[in-house]
Amino acid sequence: MIQRVLASYHLQGLTCVGLLLFLTVFVAALGWVFRRGSGTFYGKLQELPLRDLETLNPGGR
């Protein structure tokens, strides 16, 4: 069946290239985010939206 499906594609190579490219990006991203010692770093990044700067003129008035 796989043979029949592949035989009907005109440019099956492109489909394969696309999938391989995605897998490469996906695996690379996984490798990146789970590298050793990254937990602390990401912990800091997670807090970014919550770290508002102190307002020097409260109320803006």
Added chain:
Amino acid sequence: MSAEQSGSSTAVETPASGVMERFSYDDRIVRQFILATLVWGFVALLLGVFIASQLADWRLNFGISWLTFGRMRPLHTNAAVFAFAGNGIFAGIYYSMQRLLKTRMYSDLLSKIHFWGWQAIIVSAAITLPLGFTIGKEYAELEWPISIAITVIWVVFAVNFFQTIFKRRERHIYVAIWFYIATVITVALLHIINTIQVPVSLWKSYPIYAGVQDALVQWWYGHNAVAFVLTTPFLGLMYYFLPKAAEKPVYSYRLSIIHFWSLVFIYIWAGPHHLLYTALPDWAQTLGMVFSIMLWAPSWGGMINGLLTLRGAWHRVRTEPILKFFVAGLTFYGMATFEGPLLSIKSVSGIAHYTDWIIAHVHGGTLGWNGFIIFAMVYWMVPRLWKTELYSVRLANVHFWTGFLGTLVYIISMWVAGITQGLMWRAVDGTGRLVYPDFLETVLKIVPLYYVRAIGGGLYLVGFVIMLYNIYKTVRSAPADLKDDVVSAPRLTRNTIENLGKTPHRMLEGLPVVFSVLTLVAVGVGTMIEIVPTFLAADYVEANPLLKPYTGLQLHGRDLYVREGCYLCHSQMIRPIPSETLRYGEYSRAQESMYDRPFQWGSKRTGPDLARVGGKYPDLWHYRHMMDPREVSPGSIMPAYPWMYRDKTDFAIIQKKLKVMKSLGVPYTEVEVRFAEQQAREEAKLIADQLVAQGAPKGTEEKEIIALIAYLQRMGQDFKKGLIQ
């Protein structure tokens, strides 16, 4: 006004953290975008309820050209996507990026040009679309002068956006900004590639692509407009505003990184799922289907990341409307991104495509996801930006439940309508005949659901009006003098940027140019692999010397068909499915639309497919049908087009049209171009004379209806004459 509040910053040396700078955020621009979001949101929703009502009762078209469904529907979609969602996105981006990057926007002037330029574009769309000035490609209808204006204003926004990143005081670029970067880059790419046109006049142009290529480019654009206007910026906003509202950091930053790269890489490939079972090459359809199914994972990864951000805060959802909107919005996102890949499976698409199931899917995303995220954001930002309290939390809760109920009523009614009609179209009895051969019967069966849909949309609009009142009262209670907050942060020196970290990831984080280039590569790869081979048209559409392009009159009639938005209700693509070929005839071939600029394959069948309508009925039938569809088709919900019997054909422009088409490679001869007007007049007279012989009134040869009939009678004739195999 102090220096900080006017946009400049002042520096103070401190021993602890180097040079501290005092500055203020530009909140005025955020307030302006919020107000624009509210105004255009009301317009978009009102238009939505109006066109939903037109489908329930055709009399609401009023026989007025600029109010008719075909012209109002593009206005509704443009208002919803680019005016309501667009302004909402800009409001959120301007608010969040200044705070995440600890800096004021690069240029107040560029921000103002962006704001007013965008509003001018929306107003010009609101004028030109009802007048019938349209390219005829969904979500990209605006004619070339407005297309150019969109490009210019987007570049202004992009310059301001990237310069703000470069002058930031925060070393790291939070994931929300990544999503914004992907949006800024990809929307520019999509818009420019899809709207390359050759002008015929100030308000008429033809795309450089034709037929299959035009279809692929358009749905590469159309699908990714959903991806990079209605998804990535909203995910960025979610990653900023949800932690703020929940007062909790995002559940997993790691997951957000995987989410980002997977989504950006995969989304761009999925466009062809809009063209399943069409004349698009099989491999491109399969590619679109496979990548659409793969989209399940990153989409749900994002949704789960959002919902889990509420860990430990779920009890607040019960009382806080902002969190309610976020939770419901994310849930609708999850539903829509589950349904999207499901609909991309060929066998499911076979039933759902061209039906109201797709309308349900789209509105689950726009009303439930985009709308609710904008509402949450507005309720969160308005009290802070106007330095006051929200007028009524109770009214915000009422808004939530009204909007939620309205969304459910809308999508459930359209699910039922779509699946019902899809199954009726396919029903074949034991003798191999269609159970419902009359298309109209399948429409009339679901008209009651169109009323239900209008009620659902109406409820959503009521909820929105409640929000308008709540926001109005909130803003009224604000202090008269809204000065921007002054804050301080240490200056980011070149040294700190260079020492971001030793690992590639930290480097990437801090280098916006490299990051942007990688994002461009991620979306570029899919684009190139998908689109470039299809440009090699000879592989799929062989040149056929027997095929003649449209005559001048037919071409002009086709432009009238595009002007009236006929493609919004009628497809021109018979799929190779037994029930379709039984109903309409042989399936459509790529050659049949090889000169079609724009392609008119359509995406919805409120009326039947017209690919082979040529010669099916006499001219007089079309003449009477367009005057009053119910005269020849009792019960029809199609609007009447009385102005086409009053307005005269612009014969003088036909020569210019042929000239442009010839320049694009359509095989018109020099003689055909030179005598285009004369030949069109002769052809019109012939049709008008035949109509008179059949019983129509005299003196119609110069009316637009004749040109339209010329086009309608041409459709499918090449195939019927055996010129296409």
